Each structure stands twice: as C-alpha cells, then as structure tokens.
Amino acid sequence: MCGIAGLIHRGKSSNVGSELQGMLQALKHRGEDSTGYALYGDTDGKHFIMRFKVGENVGEGSSSVMEDVSVYDERKKIVDQTLAELGAKVIKEERTLPYSLRYEIDYDVKDLLNFSQTIESIPGVEILSMGKSLEVIKDLGNAKAVCDRYSLDKLIGTHAIGHARMATESGVDIKSAHPFWGYPFSDVSVVHNGQLTNYWNNRRALENKGMRFMSECDSELIAVYIAQKMREGASLEEGMKDSLTGLDGVFTYFVATKDSLGMAKDTMAAKPLVLYESDDLVAMGSEEIAIRSVLPQEIDTYDPFDGEVKVWRI
Amino acid sequence: MANLKNVTKKTKAQEMGMHTEVLTGRTQQKFFNPDEAENFYYFGTYDVDFNKRTDLDVKDMTAPEANKEIDNLMSQGYGTIVIKNPQGKHSLGVGILNKLNLIFEGSLGYFGMGSCDGPIVRINGRVGWSCAENLMAGKVVIEKNAGSCFGAAIRGGDLICKGSVGARTGIDMKGGTIIIGGDAGAFTGFMMQRGRIIILGDVGINLGDSMYDGTIFVGGEIGSYGSDAVDSELTSSDQDWLKRKLKVAEIGENFDVSKMKKIVAGKKLWNYDNLEPTEKKGAI
Numbered sequence: 001m002c003g004i005a006g007l008i009h010r011g012k013s014s015n016v017g018s019e020l021q022g023m024l025q026a027l028k029h030r031g032e033d034s035t036g037y038a039l040y041g042d043t044d045g046k047h048f049i050m051r052f053k054v055g056e057n058v059g060e061g062s063s064s065v066m067e068d069v070s071v072y073d074e075r076k077k078i079v080d081q082t083l084a085e086l087g088a089k090v091i092k093e094e095r096t097l098p099y100s101l102r103y104e105i106d107y108d109v110k111d112l113l114n115f116s117q118t119i120e121s122i123p124g125v126e127i128l129s130m131g132k133s134l135e136v137i138k139d140l141g142n143a144k145a146v147c148d149r150y151s152l153d154k155l156i157g158t159h160a161i162g163h164a165r166m167a168t169e170s171g172v173d174i175k176s177a178h179p180f181w182g183y184p185f186s187d188v189s190v191v192h193n194g195q196l197t198n199y200w201n202n203r204r205a206l207e208n209k210g211m212r213f214m215s216e217c218d219s220e221l222i223a224v225y226i227a228q229k230m231r232e233g234a235s236l237e238e239g240m241k242d243s244l245t246g247l248d249g250v251f252t253y254f255v256a257t258k259d260s261l262g263m264a265k266d267t268m269a270a271k272p273l274v275l276y277e278s279d280d281l282v283a284m285g286s287e288e289i290a291i292r293s294v295l296p297q298e299i300d301t302y303d304p305f306d307g308e309v310k311v312w313r314i
Numbered sequence: 315m316a317n318l319k320n321v322t323k324k325t326k327a328q329e330m331g332m333h334t335e336v337l338t339g340r341t342q343q344k345f346f347n348p349d350e351a352e353n354f355y356y357f358g359t360y361d362v363d364f365n366k367r368t369d370l371d372v373k374d375m376t377a378p379e380a381n382k383e384i385d386n387l388m389s390q391g392y393g394t395i396v397i398k399n400p401q402g403k404h405s406l407g408v409g410i411l412n413k414l415n416l417i418f419e420g421s422l423g424y425f426g427m428g429s430c431d432g433p434i435v436r437i438n439g440r441v442g443w444s445c446a447e448n449l450m451a452g453k454v455v456i457e458k459n460a461g462s463c464f465g466a467a468i469r470g471g472d473l474i475c476k477g478s479v480g481a482r483t484g485i486d487m488k489g490g491t492i493i494i495g496g497d498a499g500a501f502t503g504f505m506m507q508r509g510r511i512i513i514l515g516d517v518g519i520n521l522g523d524s525m526y527d528g529t530i531f532v533g534g535e536i537g538s539y540g541s542d543a544v545d546s547e548l549t550s551s552d553q554d555w556l557k558r559k560l561k562v563a564e565i566g567e568n569f570d571v572s573k574m575k576k577i578v579a580g581k582k583l584w585n586y587d588n589l590e591p592t593e594k595k596g597a598i
Binding site for chain 2 (some may be wrong): 132189241268269270272274287288289291292296298300301302305307
C-alpha cells in the first residue's frame with residue numbers, strides 16, 4: 001500500500017524533521033517495513049552534504065546480507081581515499097550507525113555523474129543523497145523509529161518529503177526504501193505510491209543512456225526518469241508532465257528540489273492524495289490524517305484530479 | 315427472467331418518481347416497496363428522539379470506540395448527535411441502521427458513513443475515499459470536498475457533496491442519488507447499474523464507463539465519454555426532477571437545469587446482447 005507525505009513552507013523555515021515524522025507516523029498503517037525522509041535543511045550552501053551507506057539493514061525478502069562492522073570500516077576507508085583522489089575535502093563527518101554516514105564535503109564540481117559513479121564503484125557503497133541542502137535518510141521501521149535512530153526531529157528547513165513503505169515489489173532493505181535521490185542531480189529526491197508496469201522497458205532504455213539504478217524497486221524509475229528529462233534540458237515540471245505518459249501504471253509521486261516541491265498523479269487517479277494549500281504552507285499526504293498531524297484545526301483540503309501536476313516553490 | 319421492457323403497470327416506487335429505469339435481460343429487478351419500508355426495522359435499532367441532543371468529542375477515541383459510543387447514545391434515545399474533532403479519522407459513523415440526526419463538526423477520513431441505512435448526516439468538512447459506500451437509505455451532506463470512490467455501490471438515499479469529488483464517483487452504484495456541487499474526476503459512474511448522478515460542474519475522462527444502467531446529468535464540460543456511455547434527451551420530467559433534487563440538496567437552486575447533459579448506457583455491452591434462451595428462441 002505505502003504512504004507518502006510532503007510539505008513546503010513558503011517564505012520561512014520550520015522544524016520539518018519533526019513535522020514530517022508526525023505526518024509519516026500518522027500513515028504507519030499503510031506500511032512500516034521501512035521509512036524514509038528527504039529533508040531540505042537550512043545550510044550555508046557552501047558544501048555538499050553526502051548521505052551514504054556502506055552496508056545494509058536487512059529485512060524480509062531482501063537479497064542483501066548483514067555484514068560485520070569491520071567490513072563497513074574497510075569500505076569507509078576506501079571512500080575516504082577515493083574522495084581525496086577526486087579532490088573532495090571532507091569538512092565534517094558523522095557516522096550515525098555503523099552502515100550509515102553523513103559527510104559535508106568541499107567539492108567544486110557541478111556535474112556529479114563522474115563523482116557518484118566513482119564512489120559507487122566501491123562494492124557495497126551507495127550514495128543516498130547528494131546536495132547542498134538535501135539529506136535522504138531511510139532505514140527499516142516506522143517513522144518514529146527511524147526519526148529517533150537518526151535524531152531527525154531537530155532538523156530545521158523549508159520542505160521535506162517522506163515515505164512509509166509496505167514492501168510489495170522488492171525486499172525489505174534500505175536500498176529499496178524511498179526516497180530515491182534523483183541521481184546524478186544535486187538536491188533532487190522522489191517518493192512514490194503505486195506500481196509501475198513498464199519498469200523494465202524504461203530501465204533498459206535509461207541504462208543505455210548512462211543512468212544508474214541501485215535497486216529493483218519500480219519507484220526508483222521515477223527519480224531516474226525525471227533526472228534524465230532534466231539532463232535533456234526539461235524543467236522539473238516538464239519532466240513530471242512527460243512522466244504521465246512515459247510511465248505506465250498507477251502512481252502518485254512527489255519530487256523535491258532545492259527550492260521546490262511537486263506532485264503528479266496518474267491519469268486514472270488510482271492512488272490517493274489529499275492536499276492542503278495556503279499562502280505560506282502546502283502539506284499533502286496519502287490520507288488527511290497525515291496533514292492533521294501538522295494542522296489539527298479545521299482546514300480546506302482536496303484531492304487533486306487525474307493527470308494533475310503541481311509544483312510549488314519556497 | 316422475463317423481459318421487463320414491456321411491463322406497462324407501474325410499481326408504487328415508479329409512481330412516486332423514485333426511479334424510471336426498466337431493466338431487461340438477466341438483470342433482476344427488485345422494486346422498493348414503501349409499505350414494507352414503513353414497518354421495517356433492523357434488529358437492535360433504537361427508538362430515538364430527534365429533539366434529544368448531545369455532543370461527542372472523538373478527539374482521543376479510535377474509530378471503533380467512537381462508533382460504539384454513537385450506538386450507546388442512540389440506545390439512550392439521543393436522536394441528534396454532534397461529533398466534535400473527527401480530525402480526518404477513518405471509518406467514523408459506519409453501519410448505522412437507525413434513524414438519526416448526525417452532525418460532524420470537521421472532516422472524515424476513509425470509509426466515513428459506510429454501510430448505513432437511515433441516518434440524516436451533515437459533515438461540516440471534507441471526506442476521504444469511499445464516503446457512504448453501500449449507503450442504503452438516508453441523506454449524507456458534505457459541506458466541502460470529497461475523495462475518490464464517493465458513494466461507491468450505494469443502493470439508495472441521497473449523497474450530496476457541495477464541493478468537488480475525486481475519481482470513480484458512484485462506481486458500481488445500484489440506486490440512490492449522488493449530487494455534486496463542483497467538479498468530478500475521471501471514471502465517474504464507472505460500472506453503475508442504477509440510480510442517478512448529478513454533477514453541476516465539469517467531469518473528467520471516461521464518464522459512465524461500462525455503465526449498465528442509471529443516468530448521469532452533467533452541468534459543465536465532459537472530459538470524455540467512457541465505453542458505452544451515450545447522450546440522451548433531457549426531458550421536461552427530468553428537469554422537474556433535477557430542480558426538486560437540487561432544492562433538497564441545498565445547492566444550485568438557481569442552476570439552469572435545461573442546459574444539462576443527460577448520459578445513459580448505450581446497452582451495447584455483452585450482457586445486453588446476451589438474451590435468455592427463451593428470448594433467443596423467440597427471436598429465431
């Protein structure tokens with residue numbers, strides 16, 4: 001089933017980590033195999049924030065395996081060496097969990113394709129997100145468990161999207177969890193509720209164009225699809241509108257960039273979405289109770305129609 | 315099953331203007347009998363007094379707790395219950411088989427007022443997916459917008475949304491009336507079998523797709539027609555009925571019903587071509 005939620009504050013920052021935690025926790029009955037956050041925090045914008053993992057947290061149906069911490073240590077060392085070789089200077093590093101790391105790095109290249117490919121060529125290493133503001137955090141368990149594990153409730157920022165996952169198409173592990181980074185674009189993330197039926201056709205075509213897939217989760221296709229459209233020169237909104245015909249299946253998805261948040265709904269409107277929109281806040285989720293966690297007072301909400309695409313800026 | 319197309323004698327329900335559809339082929343037709351309904355009570359229903367009113371704050375209750383408390387209040391004779399702080403909770407007010415005046419001060423989540431028979435309900439907010447699914451009788455009025463599958467499979471009653479509704483409104487409906495003050499999404503009236511849908515605003519793609527019977531009236535633009543949905547002539551009795559219904563629904567009182575489009579089933583789908591053996595024999 002899965003649940004998605006997102007919010008964007010316009011003209012101000014807020015405690016988006018805590019707000020999104022509340023929204024996703026309200027949707028935990030839609031799936032709590034894993035939960036993921038894409039948070040756009042207030043930063044000085046000078047350095048890249050790289051969230052990456054050097055191992056897996058493994059649940060039911062996953063083909064991945066749990067490994068010894070020493071393996072993670074070894075991979076981290078190789079990542080550090082590779083970053084130095086690429087000319088990227090680590091300003092700050094945090095190791096939240098043995099397999100999950102957050103680096104702030106000084107790196108002066110806009111095209112992250114070569115950078116990402118080099119880092120991810122290290123076996124067992126996956127970049128979860130790369131951006132000047134974006135941080136993708138995802139792990140097994142419900143929203144509160146993941147929030148507590150990574151201390152996300154203090155994060156101040158402008159917007160965020162998240163996902164509560166009931167695994168149906170692929171295993172329970174971090175690599176299949178949402179959000180997906182819009183590789184190789186800085187600060188682009190995607191969450192999705194639904195099923196895509198032309199996943200393999202699109203995947204083959206996109207891989208031939210040099211795009212990378214880290215999982216076999218159909219939702220990852222949306223991030224890669226939009227990223228490819230943007231590489232070809234489309235705006236975020238154009239890429240999303242194109243996806244309504246390019247992607248087959250049922251879906252409601254959110255895309256976020258450094259300064260915007262968008263939603264798209266398939267032409268059959270088969271997946272739910274409730275939306276609240278005001279001058280200073282847009283909040284949306286698979287169910288109204290997600291929005292109620294941040295706006296308990298009586299508000300006007302609505303369901304976007306079939307084939308609708310909307311984008312808001314901070 | 316005989317072909318009912320040639321039945322000239324009107325049933326009491328038809329005389330009352332409750333429905334005019336005449337079904338043919340294999341479809342069973344069971345008419346509503348007002349005499350039976352007058353004396354019909356479900357086991358376990360209560361004799362309530364509409365003048366006996368109380369509030370119920372469900373903020374800290376789960377849906378089953380809230381629904382049990384509504385039942386408990388009805389057992390004490392309360393005929394008017396005001397629900398405070400529903401806050402988008404799912405499955406509130408389901409399974410009420412009783413005369414009751416129920417008012418929600420706020421919005422409901424999924425499956426609100428599902429499988430009800432008899433209550434008069436006003437929701438001063440929005441409703442999520444599948445509101446009033448399987449409604450059998452009564453009236454449900456939503457002051458704001460509604461989600462998808464609004465009035466799915468309803469058998470009777472009036473279901474009114476003053477705002478806009480999502481996709482698949484009236485899917486599989488088998489009777490009753492759905493009235494929408496705003497716009498409606500894709501696949502409105504999908505596979506509907508009887509009853510009527512009125513939409514004052516625009517409607518999305520595939521309107522009335524695969525409908526078996528029933529009627530859809532649209533005041534605005536139609537995205538596209540679904541399979542086997544066709545235009546029909548809007549008669550003067552249709553217009554009278556529309557005016558009457560809109561007045562009851564408290565919306566569109568000054569709406570020009572004469573410009574509405576009427577959509578019915580073309581009856582070209584397989585089930586209408588498939589005659590019963592005796593009919594087939596006669597045809598040969």
